[in-house]
Amino acid sequence: MPGGRLTGQDRQDIATWLAEGLGYAEIGRRLDRPASTIMREVTRNGGARDYRADRADAATRGRARRRKPAASQPEAERESDFTLSFTDLLVQQGLPRMVARVMASLYVTDSGSLTAAELVQRLRVSPASISHAVTFLEQQGLISRQRAAGERRERYVIDDEIWIRSIRSALEMNEVLAAASRRGSEIFGPGTPVGARFASSAELLTLVTGSLQQVIDEWGRRAAP
Numbered sequence: 001m002p003g004g005r006l007t008g009q010d011r012q013d014i015a016t017w018l019a020e021g022l023g024y025a026e027i028g029r030r031l032d033r034p035a036s037t038i039m040r041e042v043t044r045n046g047g048a049r050d051y052r053a054d055r056a057d058a059a060t061r062g063r064a065r066r067r068k069p070a071a072s073q074p075e076a077e078r079e080s081d082f083t084l085s086f087t088d089l090l091v092q093q094g095l096p097r098m099v100a101r102v103m104a105s106l107y108v109t110d111s112g113s114l115t116a117a118e119l120v121q122r123l124r125v126s127p128a129s130i131s132h133a134v135t136f137l138e139q140q141g142l143i144s145r146q147r148a149a150g151e152r153r154e155r156y157v158i159d160d161e162i163w164i165r166s167i168r169s170a171l172e173m174n175e176v177l178a179a180a181s182r183r184g185s186e187i188f189g190p191g192t193p194v195g196a197r198f199a200s201s202a203e204l205l206t207l208v209t210g211s212l213q214q215v216i217d218e219w220g221r222r223a224a225p
Contacts, residue, residue, distance in 0.1 A: 183198075
């Protein structure tokens with residue numbers, strides 16, 4: 001049923017289409033499901049490279065036996081489950097687990113900020129683990145440090161611009177790679193296999209850069225008062 005729970009056959013189809021290289025959006029279109037549903041299904045069951053239909057089906061049945069229906073779950077439990085799944089998603093995107101845990105903890109607070117002591121207490125890890133994680137996030141431009149007037153402790157802050165900064169960072173890297181690829185094509189010659197490879201890479205990266213810039217511009221227009 002469109003929009004209903006995924007069936008065993010749906011999972012077989014997902015596994016097949018992942019192996020064929022299809023993205024979440026296309027798989028969702030074929031199954032008449034949101035892309036987010038497909039992404040959540042895959043990331044919680046091994047990721048795109050390790051997804052197995054039979055294993056995912058068994059895991060889903062196991063979770064159904066262990067948990068109450070979502071409608072009757074206490075709100076705190078649902079929020080905790082979501083935080084864990086969001087953390088897993090960040091790990092699937094390449095973040096170290098401790099970094100992902102810190103980022104998810106900041107993201108699900110109303111203020112978007114926590115002190116180091118609060119993170120230690122919330123995640124039950126050592127101060128050193130928190131320090132390494134927040135340093136990584138700062139270097140990536142994903143969080144910042146703030147200290148309100150009268151406060152002795154710094155707070156680590158995540159804000160609504162996090163993904164825009166991430167896209168800008170990707171845009172800058174794409175521009176660097178595109179320039180290097182164009183240079184490689186010139187050096188090896190566009191008529192050679194190596195030069196043609198570099199030229200193709202430059203063309204693709206230039207298209208991606210243009211698309212990312214359009215996204216940033218469109219978001220700026222939507223966010224403008």
